[in-house]
Amino acid sequence: MTLVSAAVKLGKHSSTYLAAKYNCKNATIDIKVDSKSQLSASLSFSGKFLPSTKIIASLKLPHYSSSETLTSAAAKLGKHSSTYLAAKYNCKNATIDVKVDLKSQLSASLSFSGKFSPSTRTIASLKLPHYSSSELKISYFHEHVTLVTSILLNQSPAIMLSASIGTPKIALSVEAKYKTESCPASYNASISLANPKSNASIILANQGDLLKASYVYRFNQPKEISVGAEIHRRFSKKESTFTVGGSCSVDHLTTLKMKLNNYGKLETLLSHKIRPKSCLSISGEVDLKALDRIPRIGLAMALML
Secondary structure (H helix, E strand, C coil), X not given: CEEEEEEEEECCEEEEEEEEEEEECCEEXXXXXXXXXXXXXXXXXXXXXXXXXXXXXEEEECCCCEEEEEEEEEEEECCEEEEEEEEEEEECCEEEEEEEECCCCEEEEEEEECCCCCCEEEEEEEEECCHHHCEEEEEEECCCEEEEEEXXXXXXXXXXXXXXXXXXXXXXXXXXXXXXCXXXXXXXXXXXXXXXXXXXXXXXXXXXXXEEEEEEEEECXXXXXXEEEEEEEECCCCEEEEEEEEEEECCCCEEEEEEEECCCEEEEEEEEEEECCEEEEEEEEEECCCCCCCCEEEEEEECCX
């Protein structure tokens, strides 16, 4: 740990400060206090797995509304390498993010919260030279209402709107997308009901061409068992698919799931947790209307260290 104090006087101007520096493995903490009781602190550390990565964060008090974060990183995987420099600046309710990579591609975003409506957040992003992916996004969050509007800033702008309203027991959501170069607009709508033992939902998608309705009921005794039914109706093709299924917890590590539709396709899935974040799964599929065909069997393993 290093402790430094200094006093400097140039003409009528004087400056006095007390600074401390602490090093611990890959991290460094710097703290500085001047004669005006202004505190500035910074934290910098290198990546554990990528030593070439360095992150620096700084904070100033009492002017805590303004702080900066500078990040630089370089990574190499085989023959592929990636290097970028990123900066972040916070000032009151506004945040500015700038990132430049090795290919001279610049991406910048400006986000700020409303002064009179703290629940409103506006984000504008710009990417150069590929400006076609630039976007303006306005979000409003309330306890029971969410409204998000985004506009793609390119030669043929696309306007997207999503809104949801509800409570933990009932919710209604609507999504719409309109492209200036194509017509008509696309939209989706859904409504859902939930309680501790059951869930039900109805979804209208693809401009009203696809209707999905589902219902799930849960039995908690003696084991965790769930049964459900789902129906899909595509009006343009006049096709309907009806599916029933269920799941059962064999024990605290093993779960069995099955589903059967009106076309005679039976699917099963057996999942067993090897570790808290690792799972072994065995799946099977058989066509009950064509038993002469060989059933499909699959094996999958997901490991997370």
